[in-house]
Amino acid sequence: MTSELYYAIQVLTGEEQRFIQRVEKQVPLAGRGDPEIPPFHLRWPRRKLVIRRKGKRISTIRPIFPGYLFLEAPEVTPPLYHLLRRSTGFIRFLPENHALTPLGAQELRLVRHLLSFGEVLKESTVRFDENSRIVVKEGPLQGLEGQIVKVDRRKGRAKVQLDLYETAFLIDLAFQVMEKAPNPPPHTSDLSRTPDPEQGRPSATREPATREPATREPATRESL
Template sequence: MRKKWYVLFTKTGEEKKLKEAIEHIFPPDEVKPLIPRRRLMEKRQGKKIEVVRTLFPGYVFINTVMTEETYRSIKLMPVSAKLLMTDLEPAEVPPEEMKPILRLTSVSDVIGFSTGIRVGTKVKIIEGPLKDFEGIIIDVDSRKGRAKVMLDILNETKKVDLGLTVIKNLEAEL
């Protein structure tokens, strides 16, 4: 049988306890817990500090083959946890809904900062045939991961469509 993604509810703030309980009870190849978190900047007492917050407070995703034994073990866990259900069966999270979460958390369960690339930002191309050229962003399509950049090439201003992975924000270095 193929592993599928399911969702456990717990009390907000107890996600880590639940994840640790799962890791203690189940072998890592049987049940894999995931708590997507994000890194962000918050202002406290006039100072910006870096904090990590849970992306879905009160939820822990698990990747498993949901057998009767796995289901019973989850229900009997020492940490308060309820499985998201549809009628009488555990509800599977559709793969198309898990894809963006897994893409964002592929390296770690903490999603890093946005690169801050937006219209008007000065950028440098770091890969490809236009490497080391600098330009200004005139449009960003973050869904497609692309940006239109105005470049000065051979004494002419040209609009170039580039992937966000090949440009570097020069203003972030200041």
């Protein structure tokens, strides 16, 4: 919905999912059809990482902005504002409760970019050029190349600086390296093969020599 605005909400770190559940339970009580409470969604962008534990690779999901949620709504009416503030775990709206302001253009582009890959970001596909610089082929890292501050090729992670309300977050996003296709062996056809002058030359076959039998003239006796 292009008319929707996004507002950042700070909640207790580690309580993001439970906060969303508490709000969703209160919505039927407040009345989803209440004209004073517009349709809204609480977005919680996360990322998938692979960590090593006791020599094993374990997949885990972690928040991109720990302790922050994004409210997607056309506006924040007083009933919606109080519904969120009364929920356990709520800390404040950003930048301040008394100065409720939707995300600016730059922050909005960032959040929409992340959410366009779903609420759980998967690995990006990258390659490295001849100067060992990372080149993103597809995935969440595409478009964020200028914000990459560190690359850990062994762990498959890129540390990205994401700015939100003048606060810088250093976030690890996962990537996988695109394998190079092996070069096929050069193909040579029989037609392109240069014949060896010493090979392929037909050898002269000699017919076995046959000796013609000698023809003897019959002896004639002269008549006297």
